[in-house]
Amino acid sequence: MDVWSSLMDGFATALTPMNLLYAMIGVLLGTAVGVLPGLGPAMTVALLLPVTAALEPTSAFIMFAGIYYGGMYGGSTTSILLNTPGESSSVVTAIEGNKMAKAGRAAQALATAAIGSFIAGTIGTALLAGLAPLVVQFAVSLGAPSYFAIMILALLAVTAVLGSSRLRGFASLGLGLAIGLVGIDSVTGQRRLTFGQPMLADGLDIVVVAVAIFAVGEALWVAAHLRRSPLHIIPVGRPWMGKKDWARSWKPWLRGTAFGFPFGALPAGGAEIPTFLSYVTEKRLTKHPEEFGKGAIEGVAGPEAANNAAAAGTLTPMLALGLPTNATAAVMLAAFTSYGIQPGPQLFSSQGPLVWALIASLFIGNLLLLLINLPLAPLWAKLLQLPRPYLYAGILFFATLGAYSVNLQAFDLVILLVLGALGFMMRRFGLPVLPLILGVILGPRIEGQLRRTLQLFAGDPAGLWSEPIAVVVYIIVAIVILWPLLFKLVRRNRPVPASVVPAHPSEVLLGEDDAIQADQNSTRIHHNSHHNKEKP
Amino acid sequence: MTIVVGYVPTPEGEAALTQAIAEAKKSNDTLLVINSSKGDALVDNRYAQEPEIQTIEERLALQGIQHIIKQPVRGHDAAAEVLDAADEHNAELIVIGLRRRSPVGKLIMGSVSQRILLEADCPVLAVKAD
Amino acid sequence: MSTLATGLKGRAELGVALLLGAVGVLVFLDANGLVTPYSKSDPVGPKAVPFVVAGLLVVCAILLAINVLRGGKGEVEGGEDIDLAHPADWKTVLPLAGAFILNILLIDWAGWVISGTVLFWGSVLALGSRHYVRDGIISVALSLATFYGFYLGLGIALPAGLLEGIL
Numbered sequence: 001m002d003v004w005s006s007l008m009d010g011f012a013t014a015l016t017p018m019n020l021l022y023a024m025i026g027v028l029l030g031t032a033v034g035v036l037p038g039l040g041p042a043m044t045v046a047l048l049l050p051v052t053a054a055l056e057p058t059s060a061f062i063m064f065a066g067i068y069y070g071g072m073y074g075g076s077t078t079s080i081l082l083n084t085p086g087e088s089s090s091v092v093t094a095i096e097g098n099k100m101a102k103a104g105r106a107a108q109a110l111a112t113a114a115i116g117s118f119i120a121g122t123i124g125t126a127l128l129a130g131l132a133p134l135v136v137q138f139a140v141s142l143g144a145p146s147y148f149a150i151m152i153l154a155l156l157a158v159t160a161v162l163g164s165s166r167l168r169g170f171a172s173l174g175l176g177l178a179i180g181l182v183g184i185d186s187v188t189g190q191r192r193l194t195f196g197q198p199m200l201a202d203g204l205d206i207v208v209v210a211v212a213i214f215a216v217g218e219a220l221w222v223a224a225h226l227r228r229s230p231l232h233i234i235p236v237g238r239p240w241m242g243k244k245d246w247a248r249s250w251k252p253w254l255r256g257t258a259f260g261f262p263f264g265a266l267p268a269g270g271a272e273i274p275t276f277l278s279y280v281t282e283k284r285l286t287k288h289p290e291e292f293g294k295g296a297i298e299g300v301a302g303p304e305a306a307n308n309a310a311a312a313g314t315l316t317p318m319l320a321l322g323l324p325t326n327a328t329a330a331v332m333l334a335a336f337t338s339y340g341i342q343p344g345p346q347l348f349s350s351q352g353p354l355v356w357a358l359i360a361s362l363f364i365g366n367l368l369l370l371l372i373n374l375p376l377a378p379l380w381a382k383l384l385q386l387p388r389p390y391l392y393a394g395i396l397f398f399a400t401l402g403a404y405s406v407n408l409q410a411f412d413l414v415i416l417l418v419l420g421a422l423g424f425m426m427r428r429f430g431l432p433v434l435p436l437i438l439g440v441i442l443g444p445r446i447e448g449q450l451r452r453t454l455q456l457f458a459g460d461p462a463g464l465w466s467e468p469i470a471v472v473v474y475i476i477v478a479i480v481i482l483w484p485l486l487f488k489l490v491r492r493n494r495p496v497p498a499s500v501v502p503a504h505p506s507e508v509l510l511g512e513d514d515a516i517q518a519d520q521n522s523t524r525i526h527h528n529s530h531h532n533k534e535k536p
Numbered sequence: 537m538t539i540v541v542g543y544v545p546t547p548e549g550e551a552a553l554t555q556a557i558a559e560a561k562k563s564n565d566t567l568l569v570i571n572s573s574k575g576d577a578l579v580d581n582r583y584a585q586e587p588e589i590q591t592i593e594e595r596l597a598l599q600g601i602q603h604i605i606k607q608p609v610r611g612h613d614a615a616a617e618v619l620d621a622a623d624e625h626n627a628e629l630i631v632i633g634l635r636r637r638s639p640v641g642k643l644i645m646g647s648v649s650q651r652i653l654l655e656a657d658c659p660v661l662a663v664k665a666d
Numbered sequence: 667m668s669t670l671a672t673g674l675k676g677r678a679e680l681g682v683a684l685l686l687g688a689v690g691v692l693v694f695l696d697a698n699g700l701v702t703p704y705s706k707s708d709p710v711g712p713k714a715v716p717f718v719v720a721g722l723l724v725v726c727a728i729l730l731a732i733n734v735l736r737g738g739k740g741e742v743e744g745g746e747d748i749d750l751a752h753p754a755d756w757k758t759v760l761p762l763a764g765a766f767i768l769n770i771l772l773i774d775w776a777g778w779v780i781s782g783t784v785l786f787w788g789s790v791l792a793l794g795s796r797h798y799v800r801d802g803i804i805s806v807a808l809s810l811a812t813f814y815g816f817y818l819g820l821g822i823a824l825p826a827g828l829l830e831g832i833l
Contacts, residue, residue: 171723187712219762224755225748225749225752226749228749229573229607229609230579230583232580385578385580386577387574388794404773405822417766417767425685454710
């Protein structure tokens with residue numbers, strides 16, 4: 001089979017000693033930044049972009065893949081041992097995981113998270129390898145109008161669904177699109193938003209923008225709000241699980257994977273929704289309902305698997321369509337661009353060996369994570385005692401170094417500071433960062449697609465909906481945008497108990513999808529109450 | 537008068553606290569418990585958390601000892617915090633816990649206890665965990 | 667007290683609306699100033715998308731202003747190392763920004779080794795470390811290591827500046 005032989009070629013590339021070394025570095029680095037407060041995989045990949053410019057693209061992406069999966073793993077470690085989830089996707093893991101750790105079952109919680117991540121990551125990567133070529137086959141048959149529509153959908157869906165305020169999401173998107181406009185227009189050679197400044201003519205380097213928003217903005221923001229009272233970390237030995245834990249974990253792992261992958265693969269999926277759905281499902285199906293809220297292993301196994309499967313799922317649209325749906329994927333896409341590689345459906349044919357080596361390295365990285373990290377857990381916990389001044393000064397130092405080394409212009413550092421201040425302001429006033437980055441990356445491509453389309457149809461706007469797929473996508477776009485209105489109408493006609501969801505931090509993050517949750521919960525509660533009434 | 541005890545949630549810290557309670561009972565003094573952190577890292581296991589502090593609080597109340605518990609996080613090291621508190625309250629005694637250390641370990645690490653011993657203006661009682 | 671505080675906060679967020687509006691107007695004016703003859707091969711032209719972006723920004727600015735005046739508030743971003751219980755600590759942020767700006771001013775003239783040292787040392791200090799000597803040594807070591815690392819490992823020659831000839 002074609003996929004199979006390509007994948008084997010990918011393994012051959014990824015298993016060379018050098019690339020294996022990069023995978024190892026990526027996995028260790030990723031776990032470290034996942035564990036360290038204030039650092040995340042997106043920021044790390046952004047900081048590494050300039051440094052890796054001298055590497056083979058394949059090696060660089062193998063390392064990025066390791067960072068991506070490693071960061072996920074490190075995040076779960078801190079949420080279990082400290083109850084401070086660094087990313088919204090590990091909020092759910094912290095609920096039961098930290099309770100387990102407090103009850104002296106930290107080793108089991110870490111083990112089920114690690115093994116579950118491995119299984120979900122492996123299944124997810126296999127699905128990615130199988131599905132992505134199919135998506136590509138479908139995508140290459142699409143014309144410019146459909147592709148334009150799909151990009152619009154990805155952009156709007158991420159903006160509208162994630163985050164707590166759509167309005168602020170769109171504001172962030174607008175800023176990103178404006179940043180993307182800066183520079184010489186590739187079609188007409190006109191200078192846009194350069195203000196006569198020749199250094200702006202080439203546009204703002206995506207590396208500088210990503211480093212500014214993710215690293216400088218974040219470091220300044222954390223510096224302004226440093227946590228003053230230190231926390232205790234729960235001491236842990238080597239993670240392990242007993243027979244009973246295995247028996248209770250394997251089904252949640254598989255179910256979590258089933259939730260995670262599709263949500264990750266859809267634009268605007270993200271990992272918050274599937275982790276929460278997995279948690280709710282496990283809570284409903286468990287044979288030990290009394291343990292939920294006190295440290296039930298199912299509540300760690302399911303969401304952690306969902307989290308990692310979603311991470312694999314996210315790579316499907318990223319590789320097959322060139323559409324990133326989370327921050328790390330967005331920065332990786334920026335990396336493609338900075339290597340001069342055009343992301344999109346052509347990627348599999350034009351850069352086949354690279355893509356398959358990347359997918360193969362995901363399998364390898366997953367295995368490495370399991371092998372290296374299970375014994376290393378106590379060491380990772382130690383990392384949290386690193387004094388903060390060095391941590392955040394280091395971020396600023398390497399951000400500066402990276403941004404400067406791209407063009408060796410002090411001017412880029414001015415941009416870095418200005419956009420860093422913008423990133424600070426966005427965090428302060430609740431503007432989500434992801435739409436901005438997507439706007440910067442996708443904006444110019446969307447404009448190019450739009451102009452190509454209308455060129456084909458000699459300026460007739462009807463050309464935009466000349467393909468059936470495009471029409472379908474526009475309908476979906478309309479639904480996504482009008483969803484809150486529709487939901488309000490539905491709610492008015494059929495009153496639903498307002499808030500039956502237990503108070504929970506991720507609730508805020510879910511945006512429109514709390515609709516689904518609320519519905520599910522309410523049906524469950526109705527069901528239960530009927531049950532109770534009939535029994536006596 | 538006041539007795540100052542430098543507390544950390546370790547066997548040495550517990551030993552110091554136990555000894556300090558005994559001293560405070562004997563002389564009917566106020567006990568000032570200092571548990572500080574530099575606060576420069578996300579995690580500091582030497583900084584007692586809420587439940588531990590509550591346990592100490594109850595223990596002291598049960599013994600009928602007048603007490604103050606302070607948890608300064610100001611970027612100073614533990615020695616400075618204990619010495620500061622002793623100065624401020626005119627302490628008549630400082631109680632600290634000592635860790636067993638090899639001479640080499642001592643050489644490399646420097647020591648909070650040593651600074652307190654050298655710089656304190658009042659008697660210092662150093663106890664070891666058993 | 668609380669009404670005053672919320673009033674001030676509301677006003678601060680209006681600044682965001684103002685920024686959005688200003689960027690929107692700027693994008694519009696800039697695009698409007700472009701002169702493009704109509705061409706068959708590019709019916710959209712370089713103006714259309716900037717106009718849409720400007721429109722989006724201005725609409726967002728207006729809606730955000732209305733939202734804020736009605737009492738809406740952006741959700742401040744939290745994180746594992748973030749404590750939102752106390753207000754922004756400008757005594758840390760401003761010196762940090764100062765170290766950063768000093769680096770920008772110094773880098774081309776004094777070279778990376780010196781400006782990088784200033785940046786790291788200044789940042790560590792701003793963030794509250796008080797081990798002046800140890801921090802200084804770390805800063806110099808880090809700057810030198812990255813200078814040679816970039817030169818030998820990546821083939822990127824960072825500016826040597828004042829130390830030209832020594833390094």
